[in-house]
Amino acid sequence: MAEPVALNLLLWLPALGMALLVAAPRAGDRAVRYFTFGVMLAQLALAAWLYGRFDGSVPGLQFATRIPWIADWGVHYHVALDGLNLLLVVLTAFLGPLVVAGAWTAVREHVRLFHVMVFFIQFAMLGTFVAQDLFLFYVFWEAMLIPMFLIIGIWGGERRIYATLKFVLYTAFGSILMLAAVIYLVWSLSRSTGIASFDFTDLYRHRLPLEVQTWLLAAFALSFAIKVPMVPLHTWLPDAHVEAPTAGSVILAGVLLKMGTYGFMKLGFPLFPDATRLMTPALMTLAVVGIVYGACLALVQTDIKKIIAYSSISHLGYVMLGLLSLDLVGVQGALVQMVSHGLVAGGLFTMVGMIYERCHTRELAAYGGLAKLLPVYSVFFMILTLASIGLPGTSGFTGEFMVLLGAFNAAWPRWLAGEALPIALAVVAVTGVVLGALYMLWLAQRMLFGAVRVPHGPVTDLGVRERVIMIAFVVAILGLGLFPRGPLAKTELAAREYQERVLATRLDEGTP
Amino acid sequence: MNWPLILQSMLPEHLLLAGMLAILGLEIWSGRSRDGHALAVVAVAAAGIAALWLHATGFSAAPFAGHYSVDPYTTLPKAVLLGLALPVLLISRDDFAETPYYTLVLASLYGACLVVSSDSFLTLFLGLEILSLPVYALVVLGFLRPQSAEAALKYLVLGGAATATLLMGMSFLYGWNGSLELAVFGDAVLAGEPIALAGAALIIAALFLKAAVVPLHAWAPDAYEGASAPVTAYMATVVKAGVVFAALRVIGTTTLTPPVLGLVALLPLVSMAWGNLAAIRQTSFRRMIAYSSIAHAGYLFFAFLGAGAGRWEAIVFYVVAYGLMNLLAFAALPRGADDERQDRLDALKGLHRRRPAAAAMLAIAMLSLAGLPPLPGFVAKFLVFRNVVEAGHTFYAVAGLVASYLGLYFYLRVIQYLYMGEPEPSAARGQPRRLAFAASALCLAPAVLLTFFPGWLLDRL
Numbered sequence: 001m002a003e004p005v006a007l008n009l010l011l012w013l014p015a016l017g018m019a020l021l022v023a024a025p026r027a028g029d030r031a032v033r034y035f036t037f038g039v040m041l042a043q044l045a046l047a048a049w050l051y052g053r054f055d056g057s058v059p060g061l062q063f064a065t066r067i068p069w070i071a072d073w074g075v076h077y078h079v080a081l082d083g084l085n086l087l088l089v090v091l092t093a094f095l096g097p098l099v100v101a102g103a104w105t106a107v108r109e110h111v112r113l114f115h116v117m118v119f120f121i122q123f124a125m126l127g128t129f130v131a132q133d134l135f136l137f138y139v140f141w142e143a144m145l146i147p148m149f150l151i152i153g154i155w156g157g158e159r160r161i162y163a164t165l166k167f168v169l170y171t172a173f174g175s176i177l178m179l180a181a182v183i184y185l186v187w188s189l190s191r192s193t194g195i196a197s198f199d200f201t202d203l204y205r206h207r208l209p210l211e212v213q214t215w216l217l218a219a220f221a222l223s224f225a226i227k228v229p230m231v232p233l234h235t236w237l238p239d240a241h242v243e244a245p246t247a248g249s250v251i252l253a254g255v256l257l258k259m260g261t262y263g264f265m266k267l268g269f270p271l272f273p274d275a276t277r278l279m280t281p282a283l284m285t286l287a288v289v290g291i292v293y294g295a296c297l298a299l300v301q302t303d304i305k306k307i308i309a310y311s312s313i314s315h316l317g318y319v320m321l322g323l324l325s326l327d328l329v330g331v332q333g334a335l336v337q338m339v340s341h342g343l344v345a346g347g348l349f350t351m352v353g354m355i356y357e358r359c360h361t362r363e364l365a366a367y368g369g370l371a372k373l374l375p376v377y378s379v380f381f382m383i384l385t386l387a388s389i390g391l392p393g394t395s396g397f398t399g400e401f402m403v404l405l406g407a408f409n410a411a412w413p414r415w416l417a418g419e420a421l422p423i424a425l426a427v428v429a430v431t432g433v434v435l436g437a438l439y440m441l442w443l444a445q446r447m448l449f450g451a452v453r454v455p456h457g458p459v460t461d462l463g464v465r466e467r468v469i470m471i472a473f474v475v476a477i478l479g480l481g482l483f484p485r486g487p488l489a490k491t492e493l494a495a496r497e498y499q500e501r502v503l504a505t506r507l508d509e510g511t512p
Numbered sequence: 513m514n515w516p517l518i519l520q521s522m523l524p525e526h527l528l529l530a531g532m533l534a535i536l537g538l539e540i541w542s543g544r545s546r547d548g549h550a551l552a553v554v555a556v557a558a559a560g561i562a563a564l565w566l567h568a569t570g571f572s573a574a575p576f577a578g579h580y581s582v583d584p585y586t587t588l589p590k591a592v593l594l595g596l597a598l599p600v601l602l603i604s605r606d607d608f609a610e611t612p613y614y615t616l617v618l619a620s621l622y623g624a625c626l627v628v629s630s631d632s633f634l635t636l637f638l639g640l641e642i643l644s645l646p647v648y649a650l651v652v653l654g655f656l657r658p659q660s661a662e663a664a665l666k667y668l669v670l671g672g673a674a675t676a677t678l679l680m681g682m683s684f685l686y687g688w689n690g691s692l693e694l695a696v697f698g699d700a701v702l703a704g705e706p707i708a709l710a711g712a713a714l715i716i717a718a719l720f721l722k723a724a725v726v727p728l729h730a731w732a733p734d735a736y737e738g739a740s741a742p743v744t745a746y747m748a749t750v751v752k753a754g755v756v757f758a759a760l761r762v763i764g765t766t767t768l769t770p771p772v773l774g775l776v777a778l779l780p781l782v783s784m785a786w787g788n789l790a791a792i793r794q795t796s797f798r799r800m801i802a803y804s805s806i807a808h809a810g811y812l813f814f815a816f817l818g819a820g821a822g823r824w825e826a827i828v829f830y831v832v833a834y835g836l837m838n839l840l841a842f843a844a845l846p847r848g849a850d851d852e853r854q855d856r857l858d859a860l861k862g863l864h865r866r867r868p869a870a871a872a873m874l875a876i877a878m879l880s881l882a883g884l885p886p887l888p889g890f891v892a893k894f895l896v897f898r899n900v901v902e903a904g905h906t907f908y909a910v911a912g913l914v915a916s917y918l919g920l921y922f923y924l925r926v927i928q929y930l931y932m933g934e935p936e937p938s939a940a941r942g943q944p945r946r947l948a949f950a951a952s953a954l955c956l957a958p959a960v961l962l963t964f965f966p967g968w969l970l971d972r973l
Contacts, residue, residue, distance in 0.1 A: 025868070070967040071967055072967060075967075138885065139890070153928060161932060176917040177914075180913050183898050
C-alpha cells in the first residue's frame with residue numbers, strides 16, 4: 001500500500017516545494033537553490049523506488065489512486081503508473097535535479113521565482129503523465145503553458161517575448177480544439193452509455209462512428225502534433241528553443257516534446273482506433289517528412305542551439321514512426337527513443353548552456369578546436385554527439401534501431417501484399433540516420449577540432465558541479481543503451497496493450 | 513399583510529436599507545461623513561450573511577405573490593452579489609471618503625437584490641432601474657477627468673435607451689398576453705407569433721445593452737475608463753452579474769428556439785470575438801477590462817444555449833469565478849495620485865520587481881480570466897461550453913472556444929508587462945494598502961478553494 005502514497009508524494013512534492021518557496025519571501029538565493037535541489041533529489045529517489053517496485057508482468061494500471069474530484073461530472077482524481085508512462089515519469093524526475101543544478105550559476109535574476117516556476121512545470125508535467133482521467137489530464141496539460149511562458153519570457157534571450165508568445169499561442173490553439181473534442185467525447189459517452197466519466201478506461205471502450213472518430217482524432221492530433229512538433233506545425237520550436245534559457249531548453253526538449261508523442265500513444269490513437277488506421281498513411285508520411293526535413297534543416301544552421309532544436313524534430317519523427325508502425329518492436333522502440341531523446345537532447349542543451357555561460361555566443365562559427373582547450377567538455381560533448389547519432393551502446397541506437405526494425409517488420413507483409421508506401425517510408429526514414437550522423441559529426445568537428453577559436457578570451461574547463469551533471473547524463477545514456485532489457489521488460493505488456501487497442505475495431509454503426 | 517414573513521424574506525434588502533438610512537442619519541446628526549465606509553461594509557456583510565442564512569435554511573416564500581418571491585434560487589444569487597460587493601467596498605475608501613458614494617452603492621445593491629427575486633416584469637424593471645440609476649451617478653462621482661462626465665452621460669443615454677427598449681418589449685408581451693408575469697417570456701418564445709417574438713427580442717436586446725454585448729457595447733469602454741477604479745470594478749462584476757441574473761430570471765428554463773436562439777447565439781459569439789480582439793489594442797487598463805468584460809458577457813449569455821437545468825449552475829459558477837478574479841485584479845492594481853498615468857498598462861511594467869505579491873495576484877487574475885487551468889476560470893468556461901455541446905450546438909461551442917482563444921493574447925500581454933518589462937523610472941511605487949490587501953485576500957481565498965475543489969461549489973448548485 002505504500003506505493004500509491006509514494007506516487008502521490010512524487011506528484012505533489014513539487015507543488016509542496018512551490019508553496020514553501022512562495023511562503024518564504026525572505027529566503028536567500030543559495031537557500032532556495034539547495035532547497036529546490038533537495039526536493040528534486042527526493043523526488044528522483046521516489047521515482048527510482050517506484051520504478052523498482054513496478055511489476056512488468058502485470059498488465060494495466062499500478063499504484064492507482066482514484067478519488068472523486070468533481071463528483072457531478074464524473075471527474076476523478078485518478079493517478080497511476082503503467083508501462084506507457086513509467087519511463088517518462090522516471091525521465092522527468094531524473095531531469096529535475098539536473099535542471100536545477102544546471103541553472104545554479106546561469107540564473108541570477110529573480111532566483112526564487114525561477115525555482116517556483118521549475119517546481120510548477122515539474123508538477124504539471126508529472127501530472128500529465130500520471131493522470132488517468134481526461135479532465136485531470138487536460139488541466140495539467142494546459143497548466144504547463146503558464147510556467148513555460150514565464151521561463152522563456154523572463155530568463156530567455158533577446159527575442160524572448162516573441163518566442164514565448166509564439167510558443168504559447170501555438171500550443172494553446174491546439175489545446176482549445178482539443179478541449180472541444182474532450183467535451184464532445186465525454187458527452188457522447190454519457191449519451192450512449194449513461195456513464196458520465198472522464199476515465200481513460202471507460203473512454204477506451206467507447207464506440208463512435210468513423211466520421212466522428214476522424215473529427216475528434218483531428219482535434220486531438222492537432223494539439224499533440226503541435227507539441228511533438230510534427231512538420232508543418234514545428235515553426236514555434238526553433239524560436240522557443242533558441243530563446244529559452246538552458247533550463248527551459250532542457251525541460252522543453254527533455255520532457256515537454258514527449259507530451260505530444262505520449263498524448264498520441266495514450267489518448268489519440270487508442271481512443272479513435274478506426275480513424276487512426278485510416279489516417280496512418282498520412283501521419284506516417286508526416287513523421288518521415290519530419291525526420292528528413294528536420295535533419296536537412298539542422299545541416300544548414302549556424303546556431304548551435306538551432307542545430308539541436310531541429311535534430312529534435314527529426315528524432316521525434318522516429319517516435320511517431322514507431323508508434324504508427326503498430327509493431328511491438330516499433331512501439332517499444334518509440335518508448336525507448338522518447339527517453340533517449342530526452343536524455344541526449346537534454347544533455348546537449350545543458351552542454352550548449354555551459355559553453356554559452358563562458359563565451360556568450362551560440363554562433364557555431366565563433367568556436368573551433370575546443371578539444372585542445374576544454375578536454376573534459378569535449379569528451380562529454382563527443383559522447384552525446386555519438387549518442388545522438390545512434391552509435392551502438394548508447395540509448396540512441398536502441399531507440400532508433402528498434403523503431404526502424406519495427407517499421408520494416410510492419411511494412412514487409414504490406415509490401416508483399418502490394419502496398420509500397422510503408423516500405424518506402426521506412427527506407428526514407430533510414431536516410432534520416434545518415435543525415436543525423438552528418439550534421440552531428442559536422443557540428444562536433446567544427447566546434448571541437450580544427451584551429452582553436454574561442455570568443456572572449458581564455459575559458460576554463462568544466463567544474464565539479466558540471467562534471468557531475470554530465471556524468472549523470474552519460475551514465476543514463478549508456479545504461480539505457482547497454483542494458484535496455486530492464487526497461488523493455490517493464491513496458492512490454494503496456495506496448496502490447498497499446499497495440500491491441502489501436503488494432504481493435506470500435507465503430508459505432510448505430511446512432512450517429 | 514404578513515409582516516413577519518415580509519421581514520424575514522426581505523431581510524437582505526432590509527439590512528441594506530437600514531445601512532443606507534444609518535449612513536444618511538449619521539451624516540445628518542453627527543455631521544461626520546467618515547464612518548460611511550465602515551457602516552456600508554457592515555451592512556453589506558450582514559445582508560450577505562442574511563442571504564446565506566436564508567439559503568442554508570432552504571427558506572422559500574412569496575410575500576408579494578406574482579411579483580416578488582424568495583427561494584434558494586434567489587437567495588444564492590443575492591449572496592453572490594453581496595459577496596462580490598464586499599471587496600469593492602473595501603477598495604473604495606481611498607477614492608471615496610464621502611457618504612454619497614456608499615449610499616449609492618447600497619441603493620444599487622438593493623436593486624440587484626430586487627432583480628433576482630422578481631416574478632413580474634414590473635419588479636424586474638424596478639429592480640434594474642434601482643440597480644443602474646445610482647451607477648450613472650457613481651461614474652461621475654469620482655470626476656477624475658473631463659472624460660468622466662462624458663462617459664457618464666453616454667452611459668446614461670444608452671442606459672435610458674435600454675430602459676425604453678425593455679419597456680417596449682414588456683408592453684408588446686403585455687399586449688399579446690395581458691400578463692406581466694415573467695413566465696410570459698417563455699410562452700412568447702414558444703408561441704412564435706410575430707408580436708410575441710418581437711417583444712422577446714426587444715427584452716433580450718435591452719439586457720444585452722445593459723450587459724454590454726456587441727453591438728450594444730459602445731458605452732462600456734468609455735464608462736469603464738472614465739469611472740474610478742472601484743466603480744469600474746463594481747460595474748464589471750456586480751452590475752454585470754445583476755443583469756445576467758435578470759436574464760436568468762426572465763429566460764428561466766425556457767428552451768430557446770430559432771429565431772430567438774439565433775439572437776442569443778450570434779451576438780454573444782460576436783461579442784466574445786470582438787471583445788477579445790479589441791482588448792489587444794488598448795493602452796488603458798480599465799478600457800482593456802471593459803473589452804474583457806464585453807467578451808465575458810458573451811460567455812455568460814452563451815450559457816443560455818444550454819438546456820434549462822444546466823444554465824443555473826453554469827451562470828452562478830461563472831459569475832463567481834469571473835467576479836472574484838476581476839475584483840482580485842482591481843484589488844492588486846497599484847494605485848497612485850495620478851489616475852490617468854496609473855491606469856496606463858505601461859505603468860504595470862516591471863511591477864514584479866517593485867511589488868511581487870501584487871504582480872502575482874494580477875497574473876493569477878489574468879490567467880483565470882483567460883480561462884487557463886487550473887484556475888477557476890477554466891472550470892467556468894468548461895461548464896458553459898459543456899452545456900452548449902450537450903444541447904447539441906457543437907458548432908457554436910467550437911466557434912465560441914476559438915473566440916475565447918483570441919483573448920489569450922491580451923491577458924498574456926499584461927503578464928508580459930508585469931514580469932518581463934523594465935519598470936519606468938518615474939513609475940509611482942503605489943503603496944500597498946491594508947484594505948486592498950484584505951480585499952484581495954477575500955477574493956483569493958475562495959479562488960484557491962475553487963481551484964482545488966470546484967466540486968464543492970458545484971455540489972451546492
